[in-house]
Amino acid sequence: MLHKSTNPIGIFDSGMGGLTVAKTITELLPNENIVYFGDTAHTPWGDKSTAAIQAYSIRICDVLLQHHCKFIVIACHTASTAAFELVREYVGNKAHVINVIDPVMHYIEKHHSNKKIGLIGTKQTIRSNTYKKRVDMLNRDIDFVALATPLLVPLIEEGFAENEICETVIQEYLSRPGLADVQALILGCTHYPLLKHYIHKFYREIVDIIDASEMTAIALKEHLGLHNLLKLEAPSKKIFYVSDHNEFFTNTAKIFFPGDIQLEPYPLWE
Numbered sequence: 001m002l003h004k005s006t007n008p009i010g011i012f013d014s015g016m017g018g019l020t021v022a023k024t025i026t027e028l029l030p031n032e033n034i035v036y037f038g039d040t041a042h043t044p045w046g047d048k049s050t051a052a053i054q055a056y057s058i059r060i061c062d063v064l065l066q067h068h069c070k071f072i073v074i075a076c077h078t079a080s081t082a083a084f085e086l087v088r089e090y091v092g093n094k095a096h097v098i099n100v101i102d103p104v105m106h107y108i109e110k111h112h113s114n115k116k117i118g119l120i121g122t123k124q125t126i127r128s129n130t131y132k133k134r135v136d137m138l139n140r141d142i143d144f145v146a147l148a149t150p151l152l153v154p155l156i157e158e159g160f161a162e163n164e165i166c167e168t169v170i171q172e173y174l175s176r177p178g179l180a181d182v183q184a185l186i187l188g189c190t191h192y193p194l195l196k197h198y199i200h201k202f203y204r205e206i207v208d209i210i211d212a213s214e215m216t217a218i219a220l221k222e223h224l225g226l227h228n229l230l231k232l233e234a235p236s237k238k239i240f241y242v243s244d245h246n247e248f249f250t251n252t253a254k255i256f257f258p259g260d261i262q263l264e265p266y267p268l269w270e
């Protein structure tokens, strides 16, 4: 794999949620060129089958590889659980691939041995059991509990992230007996960092809220450094592709990335 530091970083997600990851990446690595792909035609992925998520992910990787991405970041937790191995195999030596789960595992290993840890995520993420298997592999005597919280994504996408309706739903979910006494909670979905204020409020700041978007950006920076692929100088270019044009994505992208952004439709199956 022969890359230049000026080659872009490809970031993909089922839709707009991955913008939380793209945002932390661009804050930490402002000089990097970015190609973001949001599969707005098929979102949400959280209720889809493993086979469907794998097919979408591979198709998107083709687009990112056409742009000669040096790294591909699977920003979506659902895709990180369902398609990481396949994507890595498919991409082979054409690009480095990272997901949002590995950085969380490193953090947990370092800070949360012998503790009770909760995970919230989409149905597919929880059903896959990937986080549980990965935590068990750490062998750190961690009591792990997971809860699917499927109402949160539509609430955010319908604009209720700052509304008390969302706070009520969070209270309902986080009060479930299984999650009692957790000492850390993994936000296992791209959208949930947008609800951190309510989650902190529920736990009165005493539970460690694990935000994969921050950890993934830090891990990416380390990997880029390791491979001598850090782009050290401005300017940088950002392209945002969506498989189906929708105003919600456009508006959200403009909130996350104010100023001049290049937003382009890219139908996937033509």
Ligand code: DGL
Binding pocket: 013, 014, 015, 017, 018, 043, 044, 045, 046, 047, 075, 076, 077, 078, 079, 122, 125, 153, 188, 189, 190, 191
């Ligand atoms: N991006 C997805 C995730 O992180 C959430 C939205 C969806 O279900 O597509 O799991």
